[in-house]
Amino acid sequence: MPIPALLVLEDGRVFRGESYGAEGETFGEAVFNTGMTGYQETLTDPSYHRQVVVMTSPHIGNTGVNDEDLESSRIWVAGYVVRDPARRPSNWRSVRSLDEELRAQDVVGISGIDTRALTRHLRERGAMRCAISSVERDPEALLARVLASGEMTGSELSGEVSTDATYVVPAHAGPWGEKRFTVAALDLGIKTMTPYRMAERGIEVHVLPATASLDDVLAVSPDGLFFSNGPGDPAATTDQVELLRGALAQGLPYFGICFGNQLFGRALGFGTYKLKYGHRGINQPVMDRTTRKVEVTAHNHGFAVDAPLDHDTETPYGLASVSHVCLNDDVVEGLELRAPAAEGGGLKAFSVQYHPEAAAGPHDAAYLFDRFTALMAGDL
Structure with missing residues (x-):
């Protein structure tokens, strides 16, 4: 049975989907990545520390995860947002699924939302703080915690x-x-x-x-x-x-x-x-x-x-x-x-x-x- 999840932006916009990766709650700056490939390199890029990455390409995870394409020793993104995760990986280099890797590294994500609408919103309103949660059902309560979270401006990371x-x-x-x-x-x-x-x-x-x-x-x-x-x-x-x-x-x-x-x-x-x-x-x-x-x-x-x-x-x-x-x-x-x-x-x-x-x-x-x-x- 899919686990419901919420994504709440600091301006109050709410997206409802399903938990992807680890269950729980995470906060960060919502940004979007326009690459159609290279999601493993994106996830392990330390420059994404404290950012919730929205993938504009709708289908993510089809090549799974390998141990050769890591750009650091761990996943750095604060959260991960995809529209249509692959049901199973299909690549000769794959050793595990992306969902398994996100769970193993305790990275909270959400799937099944309209990432095109979310990307357009971020383009019009700008990158902003957000939260993903599969444990909170009240958007207003989650929004209050988003507004109390840290901002990227002024952060030495x-x-x-x-x-x-x-x-x-x-x-x-x-x-x-x-x-x-x-x-x-x-x-x-x-x-x-x-x-x-x-x-x-x-x-x-x-x-x-x-x-x-x-x-x-x-x-x-x-x-x-x-x-x-x-x-x-x-x-x-x-x-x-x-x-x-x-x-x-x-x-x-x-x-x-x-x-x-x-x-x-x-x-x-x-x-x-x-x-x-x-x-x-x-x-x-x-x-x-x-x-x-x-x-x-x-x-x-x-x-x-x-x-x-x-x-x-x-x-x-x-x-x-x-x-x-x-x-x-x-x-x-x-x-x-x-x-x-x-x-x-x-x-x-x-x-x-x-x-x-x-x-x-x-x-x-x-x-x-x-x-x-x-x-x-x-x-x-």
């Missing part, structure tokens, strides 16, 4: 998802045959595939906790510094911004993705702001303004950098400019820091707002890891 201790991902032999560079990577919610993409290019990656200091970074004698993706409000994350400013002042080559792009922007003196409903999915069009090429990219962000699109900005570290822009809404999707023209105008640091590690696809932006190696080699 990277420390809750970061590694506790430094670990090393060794360089792969690959086409270079040996290690080429050493990178200090600050784990703000890093995905497993990211250091792997660097390692396969001959980079030894030292993954450091979010609490690492500049001295900790310099202790590994890095050729470059990397800031990962992660959850939370960049305006509430200050220590890492100061670390980055110190690294830039010393001329350490830098590459950041997603949250690392937002913190780079703040280090350069730009503001950040919360998007109405964010970008989440694997089908977002972005133009690289340095090459004029358009990439289809993977996104997961609810905040963005407020930087001018029409001119460079002088900073204490060089000239900053917007290198990438979203073609849907002109949101800043990348930044570059270059030396002044009088000093040759060479690239010193760069970042992108999306996920070039391509888990779960697409692969259009893989060149950015090559750009990072070229930066450390002094070729840019």
